[in-house]
Amino acid sequence: MDNHASQIYCCLFAVLTACMTVCTPAQAANATQIIYSQQNDNVRLSHSDVLKIFTGNRQYWDDGSKITVFMLQSDMPLHKQFCREQLRMFPYQLDRLWNQITYSGQGDPPTTVNSERALINAVLTTPGAIGYASPAGMKEYSQLKAEQQ
């Protein structure tokens, strides 16, 4: 990886770490945390914002760019944990909501990936993306990237 790419990753990690701190200030150490790649230090998401975004009621950032939502597949433990902790919903509720949004023409569904590492990577490398991760998953991803550099 060249120096320029490394700097971008470092920058993204700095933003990401800040976002995680802002979004989930009072949660348990192993709680899921919201991550996003919005390259704007002023972005602050309340619980209400998170709920709106992950339930399709808000589809654009304040600067007018499209929000790209990433999620794990519905049957994965981390997704279930995220649904309960962040949205107070069950995965099947969220699936149904997005199906209704998608097939009645009100929006596009989240992009699903099949591992936490892929989710973190997708959020970090996609402009305007949002997703979630566990602290352990973030730590592992961070170590992996450090080793690659």
Added chain:
Amino acid sequence: MKSLASLAFTVISMLSLPAVAGTGSWHGYLSQGITQSVDSEFMTDDGDITTELTELGLNGRYAFDQRVAVVGQVVYLDGANRYDQGLRLDYLFVDITLPDIAKWSGHLHLGRFKNQHWLYSATRDVPHTRASAVLPQSVYYDGFRDIALGSDGALLHLNRLTDAGSWEVNWSYGRSRISKEQTKAYLGVDARGQAKQDFVHQFSVYWQPPSMNWRFGVSLLDSDFRYEPAPVDNLFKGESEIFRTMVSMEYYSENWEISAELIRERQRDTGAFAPNYINSRISEGGYVQLRYLFNDQWSGLVMRDTYDLNRNDRDGSQLMEQTGGMVPAYFGYMDTTTLGLRWDMAPNWRLQAEHHWVRGGARVKGLFDPRTQLSTHPEWRMWAVQLMYWF
């Protein structure tokens, strides 16, 4: 149809604007099933087993910017005997995102919009969004499918998230086209003229507490229809006024969910069958359905649906008397018990099976059709198995 053509032209014109740089996306679904009805022609004739249970859909959304998008869906439906087989423009509307006002965010849909007012109405013909292939007929009467699914007009959708829960408010006004086949289904095979919907005006409000495990709703519908007889016709000019009130409820738990909708519908018919014919009735019904999730792949469904055509004639005896014995009393009600099983075999793939035991014929299409009266027994049953994929 003319207004729809104008809308389509406007949409195409907007899409062809070279200066506009937007984003597009598309999704779809396909489903194939087998089905049979026994002692009724609700699904199939003469108790045949058929593969006439096909649902295909393709939808697209093109967003010009964060405020304006054009959305459309085309479907091919074959629902056996329940409704007309063929290709349909399911919806095509301009979706305008409204500025937030007093913390309410909203959308305005102009064109052929989807009915957003009932629990399953927005995606009624999308197989994987339904609990069963055949929805509870008290509320989702398949004979009225095309009229109830959406309308040409305008829909306003508002929502607001508060500390006391989330609110959703929908208002719509429009009308739908009624086909010749539907006209005959409502008024009998002798109808040579054309039934028309003057308007349908709907309002609904839903509330979900902060815990997100409950959802409550109320919806109202007001609609007028008229019948314009053909120059040579056995029927006369007629009108129908319908006012529907519904309450809805959903409860979500980790391993099970329950949903219910209750309906009361006041209908007043004048003319059509005779110049001085007047019939006024209040229909009542509703359903409760329980889904139990055995694990992430398997779930089971139990549903009870009931409907009385006239709350003052729950056993249908007056109906039989008023029609001179032509319509049997059991067409005055319809009670259904359903068992179903679902297997989510892979992401975006599902196999679903269901069996319905039915008593009565109030929601069998063609109440005044002698063939329907002869083929529908007081007790009958139907089943369906559907394989579905979506993307």
